[in-house]
Amino acid sequence: MNQTAPLTGVTAPQGFLASGVHAGIKASGNRDVALVVNTGPTELRASAAVFTSNRVAAAPVHLSRAHFAAGTVSAVVLNSGGANACTGEQGARDAQQMADHVAQALSLADSMQVGVCSTGLIGELLPMEAVISGIDMAVGELADTPEAGANAADAIRTTDTVNKTIEIHADGYTVGGMAKGAGMLAPALATMLCVLTTDAVVDQRELDAALREAVRTTFNRVDSDGCRSTNDTVIALASGASGHHADAQELTEHLRSACATLARQLIADAEGATHDIDITVRGAHSEEAAEIIARAVARSNLLKAAIFGNDPNWGRVLSEIGTIPEEVAPFDPDAIDVSFNGVQVCQAGGVGQSRDLVDMTDRQVNIEVDLHNGSASATVITSDLTYDYVHENSAYSS
């Protein structure tokens, strides 16, 4: 397996067409409608998706959830410039119209074969005239070229400053993908969309299991809340066009690798961030406990601001760990070690090596916590809290 550059994304595997066009939804005039179409042999196509756990889910999430549950989805339409969330019955009709129009334009038997994703501002109706003409344009520009994949990745960007794509060449088949998402410091409203494609032959059930496992330890461990925006969606489409039957475990690893790389790209592009932060908790009695603690640390504004100031403030780590109830994680506070970039600044719950030894000039910061309470571990990745984060999230509605 190797990752080639430049990355073409969803069109890297065989059996996929894609496009990304300017429909005029965004005031900026940037691309805002994308299509991904599975053209593999009908009987070999498979699809799977995971959605936000947020109870306030957008209209396209409700629709796509039903479509993926009902059978195989062969085409996905995505728009930026509007989330179609908190838009009531009209929003539901609009999402349905998007699916209907794509099905008609692609001559699909049923609009249930279409998935819909939207991202942008909540609480505003989509400009449906622009969306529909955008879908027509996108159908007209469908291609299997690297450019087509790049255009699709471009069309789903909101505050993203770069395209996020991945391409993994496995033995006998390929995995491709694109994602969007930038405001990952507190993703309660920072929509993360991802479409993965593969030309492996895999059945629906195996693809679904592989996708869930891949997401669990990657996108769900980006930042603090995991995927809780109103619109978060991760989709996998398999075309079977390579003719290669993928080993389930191997495919899971490749999807995990694709998701992990895309997750890193999201964090690296987090709004206003100057540091990417890995928070690894070891020595826990369970992986779940390790993850809960790492998430709690990742949510501390005080810690995130300290890291922006290149301050290895371990007290803010320990204090956050202390908020976890004993029934969740039965550690001894006086046994905890904490290191920043390899320097053990906190030893056995107290002062360890000098803070002055910690070098925080790199963008990457690694915080390691050892609870000395077991052998399980988990890593959550986040970024620092900066002036630019406040600026991007206060200067305009998003």
Add this chain to the structure above:
Amino acid sequence: MNQTAPLTGVTAPQGFLASGVHAGIKASGNRDVALVVNTGPTELRASAAVFTSNRVAAAPVHLSRAHFAAGTVSAVVLNSGGANACTGEQGARDAQQMADHVAQALSLADSMQVGVCSTGLIGELLPMEAVISGIDMAVGELADTPEAGANAADAIRTTDTVNKTIEIHADGYTVGGMAKGAGMLAPALATMLCVLTTDAVVDQRELDAALREAVRTTFNRVDSDGCRSTNDTVIALASGASGHHADAQELTEHLRSACATLARQLIADAEGATHDIDITVRGAHSEEAAEIIARAVARSNLLKAAIFGNDPNWGRVLSEIGTIPEEVAPFDPDAIDVSFNGVQVCQAGGVGQSRDLVDMTDRQVNIEVDLHNGSASATVITSDLTYDYVHENSAYSS
């Protein structure tokens, strides 16, 4: 009952001495050691305290918890300039030495009669020579004057820009108090200390119950985490010096009022804040559910940054509410109303009145959520996320 200005704080009731001195713990040279001494009739003195629920509790918290549990505490020594948290056995010995030295200097029979509070940077030992000479100075300056109360309030400040004091004249007795705390946006490490005094006659058990109830709906609803720093402590001392037996319910209300006013003072002085925000959740099936939802909303960096930008971004409220599991609060997302400063921008989970109608020029912002799922309610108060918050928490260790 009325609140007089200027507020003298802990020396307002009869039977209390206080002082605040420059001991040299703080590099700034500001006051850093305070004493509050109960001089009421020995048999009428009562004391109560509530402490942080953080499992990583500071040495003075461990010591004070034991002293308040064992009997009546008659004197409290407080220092700023160092939290004495995560300081191991030496930290425990230092807290003990502070109690011992105060007991000796005041000729108390037992150092168990002394409470100790510390605030400042975590993970550094206190400069005990300065602390001990500071205690000697503080004993020498003990007085029952307004100035003495003000000096004590001044000596417990860290990033606080003003003294926080309260004085309530009830029928037959008086309640006074002082507090410190400023970094309340994410108080995982923003220590909140408070000492309340009263000359009412009240027994230990009633005072304890009154204090717990007062704190529950005030300090514990400031911001998001409630009192979870390593050092948070709220103390009540009763001298009995007025000779007036307080009605338990009335005393509870006065303590609640004192705590509520001090809590407002903390929020108004929150690091870098430009808006105070009340988040009220109504129509919940239980007060607990209402509080959990209000806290979740209060934790949203995206919402806090939007409010800094004077943007009534109700989508960020709804999205946060949606993260609460159904078993905690069985509301219907499509029934939720949200108003900003009286303008119902979200109606039945969708678009309501125009955002443009919302006036956000005042410092105070009121967000009201109606779940239409019951009759319980709760209010959590917080503040906005600003450039100055990031600056204050990144530019130096605290």
